Amino acid sequence: MKPDLEDIDGALSELVIETVDTPVVILGADGSIVRFNSASERLTGYFADEAIGRKVWDFLIIEKERDTVKSIFEKTQGENTPTHFTNFWKTKDGQQRRIEWSNNTIRNKLGDVSYILATGIDVTDQVATEFALAETQAYLRSIIDACPVAVITINEQGLIQSFSTEAEHCFGYREAEAIGRNVNILIPEPGHSQHDRYIKHYLETGEKKIIGRARPIFAKRENGEKFPAMLHVSEFKDGTRIFVGFVEDLTHQRMTERRLEETQFQLQHAGRIGAMGEIATSIAHELNQPLTAAASLAGAVSLNLKKTDYPETKDAIELLEDVVGEIRRASEIIRQMRDFIRKRKTEKSLHRVNKVVEEATAVALIGAESAGIKLETDLVEGLGELQMDRIQIQQVLVNVIRNAVDAMQETTEKRLKISTSRIGGFVEIRVEDTGPGITDEMMKRLFEPFATSKESGMGIGLSISKTIIDAHQGKINAINKESGGCVFTINLPEGAYDEAAKRR
Amino acid sequence: MTRPQNAGRGAVFLVDDDVAVQRGVAALLTAAEYHVETSKSAEEFLSKLESLDRSNAVLLVDICMPGIQGLELQEKLVEDGIDLPVIVMTAHGDIPMAVRAMRNGAIDFLEKPFTVEEVTSALDRALSRPRSANAPARAAQPQLTAKFGTLTPREKEVLQGIVDGDTNKKIARSLDVSPRTVEAHRQKIMIKMDAKSFAELVRMAVTLDMTSR
Structure with missing residues (x-):
């Protein structure tokens, strides 16, 4: 049942085909299997004699890929160069394996296709790993993008490698615009022109000036606006060195703080004014009482004197009127003081x-x-x-x-x-x-x-x-x-x- | 129910918690020929109210006292249907409070300290007032309304500020003029309204129902 392999170096080829750890399948011109190496047996669970003679798409290819594989097979016959594609094989026990194929044609002396040699690599596990990695990256990315502070990575040259969603909001650059540019576009002077030197200094001396500690800075948005921010920098080294910057925009926080401070100030002020007003009112009341008593007593004396006929009383009455006048003057001073301090009308x-x-x-x-x-x-x-x-x-x-x-x-x-x-x-x-x-x-x-x-x-x-x-x-x-x-x-x-x- | 023969100009029920004020004002009013009956609190006054002859009498009460305050006493009298003219005294010069008192039916208010003339003219006006409610106020109203009609819009605004208890400075600020201009308006208003005192002006404003509730 062995195919005619005269036109290839028989024994050596045989040895190679059976030794390699990757599936090697030789198909006839009609698509039926003529060779099914031991790696193919291990991969699929079919023995060679179960496979040989059957068409590959009749049992090895998953259903939805059958037509595709057939059309690739037909195309392959018209070409002289190797073709590459990936498909899924279905093993005897029903598992799916992802195989990357390299196909080549073996032609007879007339140039017609006599066989198709397909060598495959089982990439199922590799793809799974890659997928998992991509998933992890997407996961990390989603965390970074959900992060309420801007996350920016730069390389040793200070060029931006990644730019999170919050960084986009905060600085006003799109990630695509920012990547590859020097991070100093985000830094106002004097840091702007010094930043490359900072990195160089660190790379040469290893002296950490900002890495690992939080520092308040001023940062610059795309529109040139400067804003207060808190910066944390950490370093990541895996072959190449990456610096990760976390930038927290403090504009809003400062505003809240400022508003609280303002309220506090206004309250203190209002408190002082209120206190003075209250004291003034109390003093006005407390002083006006004895002044009222004094003025009334003086008035009483004056009235009583008026009832007498002594000529001396005329002068005394005048003097008493002066007393009352002075008392009123004192009262007026108190009133002015109170009016000056007190009447801050409520402003609703x-x-x-x-x-x-x-x-x-x-x-x-x-x-x-x-x-x-x-x-x-x-x-x-x-x-x-x-x-x-x-x-x-x-x-x-x-x-x-x-x-x-x-x-x-x-x-x-x-x-x-x-x-x-x-x-x-x-x-x-x-x-x-x-x-x-x-x-x-x-x-x-x-x-x-x-x-x-x-x-x-x-x-x-x-x-x-x-x-x-x-x-x-x-x-x-x-x-x-x-x-x-x-x-x-x-x-x-x-x-x-x-x-x-x-x-x- | 007895009153001495020398009741003279009428009876004054003086209520003030300050003993010195009580003594001084009582001496003044006695010298001015009024019969004076003093109480050191609203409670004391209420307790002897029944024994007092309230004909030809006036209540002269301080607004600010511990316990029942002047305004509350006045409100209580109105509630109990006791027809007694009330004059409130204030050591605060608290115009809004005085305005409230007058809205409640007080005849007048006096700012402490006051002169013989101020207190006697206020008392005499109260005593000469026909008893029973607001009849005189109504009668006077057309005349008053006519006087009020002679005020310019700006003068009306200034008057509103005055009865709201605002200072000249505050009125000046809200009308965007100088305090001196406000003072000029104020004097013009007094003349046009024919008001002899600030209290009288406030009383007119109350009658005209200009004051805010």
Whole structure:
């Protein structure tokens, strides 16, 4: 049954064909198998005598590739050069193997095809590995692209090798534009022209100046805009050296910080003005009382003198009128001082209650006293906007929250709970602490000026708070909880305000 | 229910928590020939209200006191149907509060400290007021409305600012003019409205229902 192999170097060929570890199949001109080497047997599970005489596409080729293989087979007969293609073989036990084929034709002296020699390489495992690798790469890529910071890799020459999606957003270059360009396009001066030197210095000396530590820098977008960023660089070496840069855009963060700082500043300012106003009002009241008494007494004396007939009284009455005049002058000075400091009218506009509360909480918790305090917030959704003077309301909230924080300095359990809700036409803001609560004596004078239980502090915070909440037609109250600690509630009307706003 | 013979110009029920003020004002009013009945709190006044002869009498009460405040006392009297003219005193010079008092029916307000003339003219006006409700205010209204009609739009704006308790400076800023211009407007308004005092001007504004609620 052996084919006629006279025209090739018989014995040697035979040896090679049977020794090689790759499938070698010789097909006749009609496609039926004439040789099926032992590697083919091992690969497919068919013995040579099971295979020989059958057409290869009748049993070895998976169904959907049969037509393709047939047409390749027909094409091969017309060509003189080797052809290459890949297909799947089906083994006897039903497995699929991916084989890369090199086909060549063996022609007789007349030039007609007598045989086709097909040598294959089983690439099933290799492809699987490659596929797995590609999958891993795609997976890594997806992680990198999902990364909220820009990820950029460069080579030893400083040329960009990869550019993540966030890098595209952040810097404004497309990945395709960025790859291959010097990374210094992302760096404003002075770093821009120094960067190549930095890399060279590192490669020569191994001295790490930035690798492995985070550093704030300025970076440059495609449109030339400079922005603050945090840069982390790590190094990866696998034959070639790659540097990976993680760039975090801090613009937004800075803005948030700046807004908080601004709010803090405004609150401090408003606090000082409020304090001065409260003091001025108190002084005006306290001083006006004795001045009223004095003016009235002088008036009484003057009236009584007028009832007498002594000539000397005329002068005395005039002098007493001067006394009253001076008293009024003193009172006028007090009034001017108070008017100058006090009447900062509330400036109301629409603000989201929860946002106002969140900001105030953030500001109030800045500082060492807040350490160890467990904050719990429960801000009900859908509260919407309320007409208010944001700074003044935040001043109240900061004041109440700070009081709560101060109250918990000595207690072991430090829980601060801040919540918002809607109760019968009012928005209620609650601030609860686990401090010692308020003494009965203190409770009576809680919102009066100069009432304080603290060693430092003037005791006008809550008095100002009440003034502010009154101006918002709201209510502020404090109660001691049975479980310990106290609750401050601030109620702001939901509707009443629109009317006031309209009038302005 | 008794009143001494020398009741003179009428009875004044003085309520003020400050003892010195009480003594001073009482001395002044006694010298001015009023009968004075003092209380150091709204509560004390209410407790003896029944025993007082309220004919030809006026309540002179401080707005700012511990416990029941002046405004609340006034509201309580209105609620209880006690017809007693009320004059509020304020040491704060808190115009919005005074405006609120007048809206609630107070006849007048006095800024502490006050002169003999200021307090006596306010008391006499209150005492001469026909008893029972707002009849006089209504009667005066057409005349008042006519006076108000002579104000320029700008003067009306300034008047609105004044009764809202704004300072000249604040009014100037909101109208974008100088404080001096506001002062000039203010004097013009006083003349046109024929108001002898700031309190009277505020009272007119209340009657005209210009004040915000």
